[in-house]
Amino acid sequence: MRKVTDELPHNRRPALRSDAQDNRARILAAARALFAADGLRVSMREVARHAGVGPATLYRRFPTKQALVDAAFANERRACHAIVDEGRAEAETDPWRGLCLVIEKVCEVNALNHGFTEAFLFAHPDSPEFIASRTYTVNAIAGLARRAKEAGRLRADFVLDDLLIMLMANQGIRAASPADRVAASRRFAALIIQAIQASGERSPLPPAPRLATAALLKNQKL
Template identity: 45%
Template sequence: MHSDAAPDETPGRPPDTGLRADAERNRDRILAAARRLFATEGLSVSMASVAREAGVGKATLSRRFATRDELVNAVFADRMDAYASAVTEALADPEPWRGFTGYVTAVCAMQAADRGFADVLTMTFPAAKALEKRRAESYNAFLELVARAKGTGHLRDDFTSQDLVILLMANAGVVNATGEAAPDTWRRLTAHMLRSYAAPGAPLPALPDAPARAALYRAMVRLTRPGPT
C-alpha cells in the first residue's frame, strides 16, 4: 500500500516520483476539500471533516498540514493576495474618497463570496506567518488610504481603522446569517456604513434595495434550523 510520505533521497538513487506524485495529489485534494467546506460552512469545519471530504485519512491530513493555521494559510493565500491588491488599487485612484469607498465595498464583497474568508478577515492566525504578513501590509496601506480620504474632507475626521474591523465583523455576521436566502443583504449594510463614514457634503454611495421580507424571513428561519430552506 502506498504511503504519501516522500522517501528520503540517497546519493545515486533517483527519487520515487510515483510516491511524490501521490503526496502532491493528496495535498491538492485536501486543499480543494478545505476550500469547498470553508467557503460554504466557514472555519468552524473540523479537520476530520476536511479529511473525509478529501477522501484521505487523518494521518495523511496531519502529514500535509500539521495544524489548522497551516491549512488556513495554504487555502487563503491567494485570497489574501487579492485583499492586498485591493488596497493597492484603491491607493492608485486619483480620487481618494472614491478609492476608499471602492476598497471597503470590494473587501466586503470578498467576504460575501467566501464564508471562510469572511471569518479569516475577523480572526488572527499567529502560526500562519505568510497570511499574517499580508494582513499587516494591507493594514498599513489602509492607514495611508484613510489619511488621503480624510485629506479630501469627505471622510469623517473621527473615522478610525477600528471602524473597518467593526464593519468586517458585522458583515461576516450578515453573510453567515443570510446565506443563499438573502445573499445581497451585505450590500445594503456596507452602503449604510459608508454613508455613516461620510463627512457633510461628501458624495454618498448609492443605497441598494433592502432584501425582500420573504427572503429575510427565510434567512431568519435558516438561523434556527441550519440547512437548506
C-alpha cells in the first residue's frame, strides 16, 4: 500500500524536519567534496562517514548512488547550461568568440570537479537529469561550432569527438591547489583553441602554473 504522502504533489508534501534537512545538507556537502577530489569511485559508505551520518540515514535520503550523484551535481549542470547560454549570446556578434568562451569555462568547471566530468561523460547514461544536460550542452556546442566554421574561424575538420578528447584530457589535470588547477586548465584551453582555429593567428598563452617539481625542471631550457 502506498503512503498518503506518495500521492501528494511534490510541493504539498510535508517539509523535512530540521534534523533531516541538516543531514541532507551534510551528505550533499560531503558528496560534492569527495566526488570533486576523487571522482565517482568514492563509495556511499565513505560519503556517510565524511558527512558524520550512518549508512541508513544516507540511504533514507538517497536510496541509490545515482540519486546522490544527480543531487550533488545539480549546480554543475546549471553552470554548464549558463555557460553555453553565454556562449550563444556572444556568438550573436562573434561565433568564434562564443565557442572559445564555452571551451574556456567548461574546462575550468571540469578541472575543479573530476566527478562531474566523469558523470557527465560516462557514468550515468540512464539518468534523466544527465541525459537532458548532455543533450542541451552538446546541441548548443554543435551549433556554436557550425557557426564558427561558417565564419571561417574554426578548422573545417573539427568534429564533436574532438571536444570529448579535450574534456577527457582536461579531467587529468592534477595540481596542489584549486587555483593551480584553474591556471593549468586555462592554459590547456588556450592550447586547444589555438589547435582548432582555422587561421594562423596565435594569441599569447596564459601563464603556465608550476606543476612539476624543481628537480624535474633542473637544467631544462624550455
